Amino acid sequence: MPVTPPAAPADVPPADAAMPQDFDALLHQDPEVAGILLAESRRQSSTLQLIAAENFTSPAVLAALGSPLANKYAEGYPGARYHGGCEQADAAERVAVRRATTLFGAEHANVQPHSGSSAVLAAYAALLRPGDTVLAMGLAYGGHLTHGAPGNFSGRWFEFAGYGVDPDSGLIDYAQVRALARARRPKAIVCGSISYPRHPDYGTFREIADEVGAYLIADTAHPMGLIAGGAAPSPVPYADVVCATTHKVLRGPRGGMILCGSELAERIDRAVFPFTQGGAQMHTVAAKAVAFGEAAAPAFAVYAHHVVAHARVLAAGLEAEGFEVATDGTDTHLVVVDPAPLGVDGRTARDRLMAAGMVLDTCALPYGDARGLRLGTAALTTQGMDEADVARVAVLFGAAVRERGDAGRLRSEVRELAERNPPYPG
Numbered sequence: 143m144p145v146t147p148p149a150a151p152a153d154v155p156p157a158d159a160a161m162p163q164d165f166d167a168l169l170h171q172d173p174e175v176a177g178i179l180l181a182e183s184r185r186q187s188s189t190l191q192l193i194a195a196e197n198f199t200s201p202a203v204l205a206a207l208g209s210p211l212a213n214k215y216a217e218g219y220p221g222a223r224y225h226g227g228c229e230q231a232d233a234a235e236r237v238a239v240r241r242a243t244t245l246f247g248a249e250h251a252n253v254q255p256h257s258g259s260s261a262v263l264a265a266y267a268a269l270l271r272p273g274d275t276v277l278a279m280g281l282a283y284g285g286h287l288t289h290g291a292p293g294n295f296s297g298r299w300f301e302f303a304g305y306g307v308d309p310d311s312g313l314i315d316y317a318q319v320r321a322l323a324r325a326r327r328p329k330a331i332v333c334g335s336i337s338y339p340r341h342p343d344y345g346t347f348r349e350i351a352d353e354v355g356a357y358l359i360a361d362t363a364h365p366m367g368l369i370a371g372g373a374a375p376s377p378v379p380y381a382d383v384v385c386a387t388t389h390k391v392l393r394g395p396r397g398g399m400i401l402c403g404s405e406l407a408e409r410i411d412r413a414v415f416p417f418t419q420g421g422a423q424m425h426t427v428a429a430k431a432v433a434f435g436e437a438a439a440p441a442f443a444v445y446a447h448h449v450v451a452h453a454r455v456l457a458a459g460l461e462a463e464g465f466e467v468a469t470d471g472t473d474t475h476l477v478v479v480d481p482a483p484l485g486v487d488g489r490t491a492r493d494r495l496m497a498a499g500m501v502l503d504t505c506a507l508p509y510g511d512a513r514g515l516r517l518g519t520a521a522l523t524t525q526g527m528d529e530a531d532v533a534r535v536a537v538l539f540g541a542a543v544r545e546r547g548d549a550g551r552l553r554s555e556v557r558e559l560a561e562r563n564p565p566y567p568g
Contacts, residue, residue: 164208187564188557190535192502194364194476194518195336197393198525198565199429200436206429207395217421219411225421234428241434245370248378248401253430254414254422255398258363258387262288263295265383265400266330268413269357272299274329277322277356279314280304283508284335286361303328307338307508312469314338316346323354333377334361334385337505337516339453339472341365344380360384365474367391367520370437371446374474382406391449391475391520393442394433397426445523449475452519452532459536463543468507468514477517480507481543488513491543498542498549499556500535525563534559 169176186198199207211234217224220232235253242251255261270276276296278289283306287294290302303326305319323331331354333347344360351358360377366386368374377384384401388394402410415422436442450473457477461467468478481491488504492515495502505516522532538556541547 187566188560189499189501190556190560191521192500192517192519192535194503194516194520195387195390196518197367197390197520199389199393199395199433201566202436203393203395203429203432206432207425209425209428211428212423212425214424215421216424218415231422231424231427234424234431235422238427238431238434241431241438242399242401245434245438246376246378246384246401248384249404250402250407250410252400252402252410252414253388253397253427254419255400256419256423256426257396258361258385258398259286259288260414260418261385261387261398261400262286262359262361264410264413264418265359265385266296266300267417268406268409269359269383270300270329273301275301275303275326276330276332277303277305277319277326277328278332279335279338280306282506283307284337284506286334286336286363289332289334289361309509312508313340314342316343316350319347320350320353323350323356327354328356330357330359332359332361333381334359334363336364337468337476337478337514339474339476339478340469341375341473342377344375344377348380357382361386363387364390364476367393367437368446368450368474370434371443371449373443373446373450383410388430388433390518391446392433392437393520393524394437395426395429397423397430399430449519449523452523452527452529453477455529455532456517456519456536459533460539463536463540465515465540465543475518475520477519478505478507478514479517480512480514482512484540484543486543488515491515494545495539495542498538498552499560500539500542521565522563525560525565526567527559527563531559531563 214231215225216228216231220235238253239251279285288296290297303322305322308315331351333342348358358381360381362384363386365374368391369376386399388397388399400410453472453475457467457471460479464483465479465481466483492504502517504513507514541552
């Protein structure tokens with residue numbers, strides 16, 4: 143007999159435009175979880191999302207994530223699965239691989255990694271052995287957890303040497319990178335950061351890697367969307383392996399990917415499956431295919447360049463508000479600032495901004511234990527904000543950190559700006 147779903151309680155509002163059409167089924171079957179999802183949708187729509195690692199996917203990406211491929215187990219690769227019934231899973235993965243290699247000009251792509259960290263783990267597994275030395279950006283200068291954090295697999299399995307930045311300019315000290323490489327003779331060199339707002343010099347990294355006989359791994363989790371849109375240089379011609387996420391500026395589902403040349407393709411694929419992962423999340427793979435297709439459209443290139451332009455407007459505005467801006471600006475979607483000139487530490491500033499409806503995170507600042515603020519403009523740009531809106535964000539940002547003016551009015555202004563530019567119009 144069919145089960146009659148319980149009626150939704152009167153205090154649970156109907157689904158809004160950010161929810162899929164079949165949301166009503168969840169609303170009636172599980173109003174508790176439905177209420178949580180609705181609350182999150184409204185949080186995203188009424189606050190400013192300034193976390194550099196976040197963005198809004200398209201409705202098409204969301205549709206793929208909620209597709210029947212979520213039900214499919216598909217260990218292995220197209221044409222060589224360990225489960226039956228994988229014809230459409232194979233088709234989806236082939237489309238994702240074809241679109242990724244075309245979009246980024248790579249010979250091979252693996253689209254199965256569940257996250258950026260999973261992608262880096264697989265790259266290390268393919269190229270390294272436990273105990274090998276790896277040269278990467280130091281954690282205090284913007285290196286990721288997978289770049290040698292003691293509690294991470296990378297710091298437990300490999301010997302990491304960390305390079306830093308020039309204390310005056312905040313830019314990567316390539317002379318130091320070369321000297322460390324010569325002294326430590328690493329098996330691999332990693333270029334990439336979670337809070338470095340300038341483009342790495344991939345050519346110089348390649349020269350250094352060649353000089354010491356090291357693999358070059360580019361961790362492009364943050365700039366991959368800019369690379370797709372032609373707003374950032376590509377590491378593909380220089381790096382042996384490129385690891386990335388498919389969310390952030392790329393605007394796809396949360397997940398990872400790996401690009402490499404044909405000579406490393408088999409090693410990379412075996413490192414993903416069966417070494418580090420089991421079955422791929424095929425609904426996510428399909429959503430990655432959708433995102434790659436969207437990123438290949440001319441409109442995405444316009445979007446990517448707007449993201450960078452908005453970041454420069456934001457950096458200039460925050461400098462005018464009295465913040466110290468790392469590297470005196472940005473080439474990317476990232477803006478890193480120190481609130482110390484305003485007499486506030488990073489965590490206090492973050493909490494004040496959160497209270498005002500501006501969501502962001504802190505990051506390490508070089509040469510000390512202080513925490514700075516890390517912002518990104520990808521989500522604001524996806525919402526359709528223009529440079530005047532972004533300049534207004536900087537003013538509101540400064541007011542919140544200084545606790546200048548009426549807190550309730552400030553929160554209302556932030557909400558009005560967010561709701562005037564909804565992530566999912568209609």
